[in-house]
Amino acid sequence: MKITKLLAAFVALMLILAACSSDDDAAATTEAAADDNGGDDGGTTGGKLAAVIAADKIVCGVNDGLPGFGVVDDAGVYNGFDVDFCRVVAAGVLGDADKVEYKPLTADVRFTALQSGDIDVLIRNTTWTATRDGQEGATFLFTVFFDGQGMMVPASTGFTTLEDLADANICVLSGTTTELNLAAVFGARGIPFNSVVFEDNAQLNPAYQEGQCEGWTSDASQLAAFKSAIEGEGGEEQFIMAEIISKEPLGPVVSDGDTEWAQAVEWSVMATVQAWEFGLDSGNIGSYSGDNPNILNFIGTDNFNPGLGLPTDFAVQVVTQVGNYKEIFDRHIPAIGLQLEGSPNNIWTEGGLMYVPPYR
Amino acid sequence: MTTETREPQGREAARPPFYRDVRVIRVVGQLVAVIVVFGIAYWLVNNLISNMNRLGISTSFDFLLGPTNTAIPYHESFDIRSPVWQMTLVGIKNTFLAAIFGVILASIVGLMVGVSRLSENWLVARLATFYVEFFRNIPPLVLIIFFGFAVFTFGPFPIFSESWELKVPGSDNSFLIINNDRWGVPGFTATGSLVLFWAILAAGVVLAAYMWRRRTKHFEQTGQPHHRVLWFTGVVLVSLVVAYIASGQPLDMSWPVISENRRRVDGGFIANWGWISVTFALGLYTASHLGEIIRGSILAVHQGQSEAANAVALSAFQRYRFVVLPQAMRIALPPTINQYLNLVKNTSLGTAVGYAEITALTKTSVGNGRPAFQSFIIVMAVYLTFSLSISLILNVVNRRLQLESR
Numbered sequence: 102m103k104i105t106k107l108l109a110a111f112v113a114l115m116l117i118l119a120a121c122s123s124d125d126d127a128a129a130t131t132e133a134a135a136d137d138n139g140g141d142d143g144g145t146t147g148g149k150l151a152a153v154i155a156a157d158k159i160v161c162g163v164n165d166g167l168p169g170f171g172v173v174d175d176a177g178v179y180n181g182f183d184v185d186f187c188r189v190v191a192a193g194v195l196g197d198a199d200k201v202e203y204k205p206l207t208a209d210v211r212f213t214a215l216q217s218g219d220i221d222v223l224i225r226n227t228t229w230t231a232t233r234d235g236q237e238g239a240t241f242l243f244t245v246f247f248d249g250q251g252m253m254v255p256a257s258t259g260f261t262t263l264e265d266l267a268d269a270n271i272c273v274l275s276g277t278t279t280e281l282n283l284a285a286v287f288g289a290r291g292i293p294f295n296s297v298v299f300e301d302n303a304q305l306n307p308a309y310q311e312g313q314c315e316g317w318t319s320d321a322s323q324l325a326a327f328k329s330a331i332e333g334e335g336g337e338e339q340f341i342m343a344e345i346i347s348k349e350p351l352g353p354v355v356s357d358g359d360t361e362w363a364q365a366v367e368w369s370v371m372a373t374v375q376a377w378e379f380g381l382d383s384g385n386i387g388s389y390s391g392d393n394p395n396i397l398n399f400i401g402t403d404n405f406n407p408g409l410g411l412p413t414d415f416a417v418q419v420v421t422q423v424g425n426y427k428e429i430f431d432r433h434i435p436a437i438g439l440q441l442e443g444s445p446n447n448i449w450t451e452g453g454l455m456y457v458p459p460y461r
Numbered sequence: 462m463t464t465e466t467r468e469p470q471g472r473e474a475a476r477p478p479f480y481r482d483v484r485v486i487r488v489v490g491q492l493v494a495v496i497v498v499f500g501i502a503y504w505l506v507n508n509l510i511s512n513m514n515r516l517g518i519s520t521s522f523d524f525l526l527g528p529t530n531t532a533i534p535y536h537e538s539f540d541i542r543s544p545v546w547q548m549t550l551v552g553i554k555n556t557f558l559a560a561i562f563g564v565i566l567a568s569i570v571g572l573m574v575g576v577s578r579l580s581e582n583w584l585v586a587r588l589a590t591f592y593v594e595f596f597r598n599i600p601p602l603v604l605i606i607f608f609g610f611a612v613f614t615f616g617p618f619p620i621f622s623e624s625w626e627l628k629v630p631g632s633d634n635s636f637l638i639i640n641n642d643r644w645g646v647p648g649f650t651a652t653g654s655l656v657l658f659w660a661i662l663a664a665g666v667v668l669a670a671y672m673w674r675r676r677t678k679h680f681e682q683t684g685q686p687h688h689r690v691l692w693f694t695g696v697v698l699v700s701l702v703v704a705y706i707a708s709g710q711p712l713d714m715s716w717p718v719i720s721e722n723r724r725r726v727d728g729g730f731i732a733n734w735g736w737i738s739v740t741f742a743l744g745l746y747t748a749s750h751l752g753e754i755i756r757g758s759i760l761a762v763h764q765g766q767s768e769a770a771n772a773v774a775l776s777a778f779q780r781y782r783f784v785v786l787p788q789a790m791r792i793a794l795p796p797t798i799n800q801y802l803n804l805v806k807n808t809s810l811g812t813a814v815g816y817a818e819i820t821a822l823t824k825t826s827v828g829n830g831r832p833a834f835q836s837f838i839i840v841m842a843v844y845l846t847f848s849l850s851i852s853l854i855l856n857v858v859n860r861r862l863q864l865e866s867r
Contacts, residue, residue: 209828232830268537268724270621270642275815275825284532284541296532297642298815298825304606312620313613313642313734315724 149355149362150194150410153221158200161187162220165205168326169437170226179203182433183224186245186353186370188423190222193369193415198422208277212237215356222366223354226320228278242367244352245426247445247454249345250282251321253328256338258315263292263344270295270314272305282347283318302327310336320349326437361410368409371457372416375399376425377448378457383428386420399460407460416460426455513834524831525549531825534817535643535733537725545826552819553843559739559808559818560847564801566744571751576781578756589752596749602810604742609814613641613734622723634716638726641734645717648730653711658704665700669693735816739808747804751797758793759785791862798855802848809844819843 153159163183164171171181179187188198204220211227214220216238226248227233229241252271254260263286273280275298287294297314299305306327309317317324321341328339353370355363376386379396389400398405401413412418423429426448430441447453479485513520525546533539533551577589596604612618619625624640638645672692680687705712717729762785770780812821823840827833 236830268720268722270724275812275821275828277828280531280825281829284530287532288541293537294532295537296534298534298821300812304610304813307610308614311614311641315621 148359149221150359150365153194153362157195158202159187159191159194159222160202160204160220161190162204162206162211162214162223162225163187164225165203167226167323168330169322169433169439171205173203173205180433182246182429183226183351185423185429185432186224187222189373189419189429190224190353190366190369192418192422193372193411194365196412196415196418198418212239215239215354218356221355221362224352226322226351227354228349228351229354230278238357239354240357240363241350242353242355242363243370243457244350244454245370246322246351248320248322248349248351250279250318250347250349251324251345252342253317253319253324253339254315254342256340258340260315260340261342263287263290263342263346266294266316267292268294269316270297271316271318272297272299272309272314273318274298274302274305275300278347278349279319286346306331318346321345322434322437322439325439329436329438365410368411368460369415369419372399372419372460373424373426373429374448374455374457375460376416376420377427377455378450381420381425383421383424386417395459395461509834518834519832520835522835524835529826531829533822534735534815535731536817545831548822548826549819549839552817552822555736555811555816556805556808556818556820556843556847559736559743559811559816560805562740563743563747563804563808566740567747567751567800567804570745570748572755574748574752575755575759578752579759593749593752596746597753599746601743601746601807602813604746605738605810606813608738608742609734613738616641624719624723624726626719629716632716633718634728635718636716638717638719638729643726643731643733644737645726645729645731647714647716648728649712650715650728651711652713653709655708655711657708658711661704661707662700665697665704668700669696672696733816735811735814738814739811739816739818743804743807743810746807747800750800750803754793754796754800755789758789758791761792762788791864794855794859794862798852798859801851801855805847805851806844 161184163179164181165173165179167181167183169182171179171183173179184203187201187203191201192198204214206214206220206223206225211223211225212233215223223239224245226246227241228248229244233239234241252263252266254266258265260266271283271294273283273296280296280298283294283296297308299308302323305317308314310331317327319327324341328341331337331339353366355366376382376399379393379399381389381396381400386400389396397403400417401415404413406413424432427441430446434441441447441453443452445454447455449456476482510520526544528542529539529545529548530541532541533548536551539548539551574589574592577585578593580586580589599607618639618641621640621642624638626635627637628635635645636647669692673689676687676689676692679685680689715728717726717731719725720727766784766788767780770784775784808818809820811818812824815821819840823836827836
């Protein structure tokens with residue numbers, strides 16, 4: 102008798118539970134379906150580009166602690182090479198370089214922010230790799246900075262090649278592509294070494310300066326920035342080896358699946374290089390009076406419209422408000438000790454890699 | 462007749478309906494609890510796996526067989542092409558090394574601090590109080606970073622090429638090598654198989670433990686001195702010698718020596734700055750907590766015990782050694798287990814000073830594209846194993862130590 106009652110109670114309970122859960126499921130499914138429809142509708146009516154124009158601002162993921170590329174000053178103003186390219190995109194798409202909302206991101210959350218739609222574009226010294234392209238749902242656009250991993254040693258050591266560092270302690274940030282490169286290159290050449298890993302440069306820098314490691318390996322641009330910082334503070338003179346041991350192409354990144362938005366960002370960015378090639382800069386682009394048809398197309402005379410979804414005068418807005426590539430470079434990069442001449446970041450007509458498709 | 466048939470019915474009717482019957486509610490309540498817990502767990506795991514499948518993220522552990530591809534700090538001989546599971550083993554070893562030495566250090570310092578806190582000597586008591594208040598109130602992560610930077614980076618020790626060496630007279634070997642990166646002391650290197658050696662030594666330890674119990678029993682029965690420490694150490698030492706000779710002398714003394722380019726320390730036992738920082742910071746931090754536990758436990762031993770010890774003219778040392786501490790330990794053990802467990806878990810903070818323990822290595826490995834979920838499942842399993850082992854051992858000890866109430 103008791104058992105039967107117990108069983109009955111149990112079955113009743115299960116039935117109630119089952120009923121509840123199936124209700125929930127049904128509700129959830131309808132909701133999800135509704136969401137899907139909403140998403141699809143948004144997709145067909147212009148996607149990110151339309152959304153950005155409607156919001157009248159661009160949310161840009163940046164670095165806030167890398168001298169030369171992205172720093173935020175005491176007044177909260179963002180500044181740097183990468184930051185200027187956020188402004189380039191805003192000027193190109195919205196006609197106003199100031200319509201940018203900056204989101205400072207750490208290295209490990211940058212792709213999540215992009216995937217979740219928290220940011221419209223990521224310009225944060227991010228290396229283009231196959232894995233990131235394939236697994237992070239990211240689309241890498243025009244490379245605005247050709248970087249590479251280098252090695253810095255105190256100048257007093259007189260070391261000039263990696264072989265000089267046999268058995269030495271080498272400081273490196275943990276979990277970076279730099280760490281992989283270090284092991285791969287030293288391993289391939291049979292140079293024994295010991296890595297001393299740190300989680301951020303604020304810890305690594307003093308350890309290096311106090312001689313806990315003899316070499317510091319990182320992207321050459323970062324090493325240059327720290328070299329000038331160390332020497333500027335009266336520290337020991339530093340030497341960056343000529344040898345570059347990896348390719349680190351850095352550029353803007355958008356999320357997969359929205360070609361229109363990707364094109365708008367890419368052409369805005371490439372306009373800075375095109376202007377440089379044409380000899381146009383922020384001072385003279387507004388007053389161009391020649392009759393080169395390519396330039397006239399570029400600055401939007403005759404309302405030439407290639408159908409990128411950008412205003413016809415976007416190039417003029419980009420260059421007058423932010424500058425051409427060389428102006429942007431000169432504003433930030435020589436200050437951290439890297440020169441344009443002789444680097445891959447020079448224009449193709451002068452032996453560099455800055456080469457953009459024709460605008461016609 | 463009628464009354465007989467009615468009576469059971471009456472009893473039946475007197476019982477409350479099943480939904481108010483305590484016996485039913487009790488069973489059903491527990492059943493529901495079990496179903497809810499398992500249901501939620503199933504739902505979470507199922508959700509996770511289906512989401513991972515949807516995103517095309519692998520749920521397998523095959524990555525453990527792939528190459529590591531990164532160097533492990535302070536393991537220069539580690540081949541970067543070794544599979545990931547070997548890297549995991551190195552991490553486990555390093556976590557263990559930090560934990561075990563941290564526990565030893567914490568126990569010794571903690572006992573000293575705890576006893577000193579109760580000292581009648583004003584200076585000693587105040588110093589111990591200061592120690593406790595200082596270390597107890599600083600987060601362990603801050604202590605580790607402070608240790609790493611104050612002692613090594615900005616500390617008094619020379620850079621590698623200018624290491625201090627305490628040389629063995631007439632040779633390049635040293636008793637001690639110290640610089641701001643690693644310290645070397647004499648150690649042993651294996652020259653042959655150690656299996657037989659460890660087997661004989663283990664047998665020796667078992668025999669020694671047996672002798673300990675025999676001597677204890679002997680003492681309890683006859684009241685004659687047991688000398689059990691002497692016996693135990695003697696048996697272990699003899700078995701050590703026997704093991705060493707019988708297994709063909711598989712160990713060599715190895716002295717630390719600085720390489721010609723003054724960038725390596727070869728031979729000996731080498732401690733790197735990350736390990737020293739983690740061990741000392743966590744050891745001293747945990748000691749402050751242990752000190753308080755021990756002080757409290759000593760105070761919890763009834764005053765009459767001390768008075769009785771005084772009455773039979775025991776010295777202060779004897780009073781502590783034979784009367785107070787054995788009883789205090791009984792009280793101190795359960796909270797001490799907690800502190801040991803905390804110490805083990807806190808070793809994961811070693812990543813702040815670049816110590817290659819399991820969490821740090823896993824973070825690096827995940828940063829280099831290994832699946833985060835599976836990698837951290839392994840890390841969780843490792844900590845769980847460490848913690849449960851400590852719990853198990855100490856719980857057995859605890860049960861043995863408790864007063865048997867009759």
